[in-house]
Amino acid sequence: MATQAQELAERLRTFNEEVIALVKEVPEANWRKRCEGEQWPVGVVARHIGVGHYGSIELVKMMIAGTPVPDLSEAQIIEFGNAHAAKHADCTKEEVLSILGTKGRKLVDYVGGLSDAELETSAHIDGFGGNISVKRLLKTIILRSAGEHVASMRKASQDHF
Numbered sequence: 001m002a003t004q005a006q007e008l009a010e011r012l013r014t015f016n017e018e019v020i021a022l023v024k025e026v027p028e029a030n031w032r033k034r035c036e037g038e039q040w041p042v043g044v045v046a047r048h049i050g051v052g053h054y055g056s057i058e059l060v061k062m063m064i065a066g067t068p069v070p071d072l073s074e075a076q077i078i079e080f081g082n083a084h085a086a087k088h089a090d091c092t093k094e095e096v097l098s099i100l101g102t103k104g105r106k107l108v109d110y111v112g113g114l115s116d117a118e119l120e121t122s123a124h125i126d127g128f129g130g131n132i133s134v135k136r137l138l139k140t141i142i143l144r145s146a147g148e149h150v151a152s153m154r155k156a157s158q159d160h161f
Contacts, residue, residue, distance in 0.1 A: 009112030
């Protein structure tokens with residue numbers, strides 16, 4: 001019987017495979033097309049998922065260790081995303097695929113090794129509405145928020161007008 005952590009890790013693995021497949025399918029002509037919601041190029045949004053969203057593993061590690069986590073506001077999270085987008089506006093598809101592959105594997109391996117009790121560990125983060133569990137944080141940041149980015153990338157990369 002799989003644990004909740006193993007089941008979540010499998011969902012994250014599947015999600016990462018979908019992101020990688022989408023990145024591979026994006027025509028070069030659309031790599032720098034702006035995504036409507038983010039106002040960032042398709043490639044930058046994909047890089048943001050790999051670095052920003054998958055980087056949430058560091059918050060998870062802090063939560064599980066009982067280390068105080070940064071109490072980030074929604075405005076700060078948006079500011080970090082915009083700064084990342086500006087800095088990496090010229091990212092390449094190869095670079096992004098490498099990031100998604102490496103960071104995605106690390107995320108999946110780490111989450112798959114957690115106990116169900118560790119998934120329920122919580123901390124207070126304003127930008128996520130207050131107290132949030134590890135499991136909910138991962139689902140919110142990766143499956144929901146990054147999932148919205150994927151939908152935005154898909155739309156921008158398929159629009160040909």
